[in-house]
Amino acid sequence: MLRSYLRLILFTLGLLVGVQVPGFIEDYAQRVDAHRLEAEQGLKGFRETAQRFFEGDLDALVAHYRASADPVMRSDAESVAHLVTRNDLMQREWRALQGPWYQRAWHVLAMANPELRQETLTAYSYQLLLKPEAIAWGLACGLLLAWLVESLLLLIGAAAGVGRSKKVQQRHWR
Template sequence: MLRSYLRLVLFALGLLIGLQVPGFIADYAKRVEAHRLEAEQGLSGFRQTAQRFFQGDLDALVAHYRASDDAVMRSDADSVAHLVARAKLLDKEWAAMQGAWYVQVLHLATAADRRLLRETWDGYSYQVLLSPTAIAWGLCAALLLAWLVESVLLLVAGMLGFGRERRARQRHWG
């Protein structure tokens, strides 16, 4: 009986963990979007200058700043280059988060910006979404966790010899 309750608790834990996945994905996507809009706003003046003098090429604007005789312009080239690189990174992250759910999960697991992930995790508050996607994630995580833990425990019990006596009795008497 205790084993049944432990299975239920394990299943419930897996369900609650799985329900968090879509919420975290949504929070990450919102954070990327917010940073992306802020980066675009920070670059807007430089974009206008690049449009006017370099056909919109920000890299050409940075190269022009770096080649300048003015020390202030050369110094600002690094700042503008940093803003341009950040905007490109955020555009790439935003594009990755526009794909299907499995593309988003794969991106978060393998290629997401670690700083943005940490920022999202630090600001994340646990939530229980009841959307079909969240419910599917919850059920899948619950079943997977329950199956993995029970399989590991049965494997360990088998290696330690628990349950052999009962199986032997069942063969001889059952």
């Protein structure tokens, strides 16, 4: 009976953790999109300048700023280069989050920008989504957690000889 309750508790815990996955992925995607739009806005004026003088090549604009004799222009070159790099990062992150659900999940788990992932985690508020995707994640995580913990406990018990009757032990020692 205790084992059944433990199984239910583990399943419920896994279910509650699993339904958080789609919400976290969605929050991460929204954060990336907001940063992407902010980076685009920050580059808007420089993009126009690059379009007028360098056929839209921001790297050429940065190189021009770096080669300038004016110390103010050279200083601005680093600021613009940082904006370009940040924009490129946000564009890559945004494109990575445009694929199917498993690709988005893998990206957020293994390849996401650590700074953005931590920012999302810090601001994340737990939610109970009742979308089919969240329900599927919850059920899968619940079953997996319950199965893994029960299997681990059974393996430990079997290694320690817990749960075997004396007849079974004697039969195996013959």
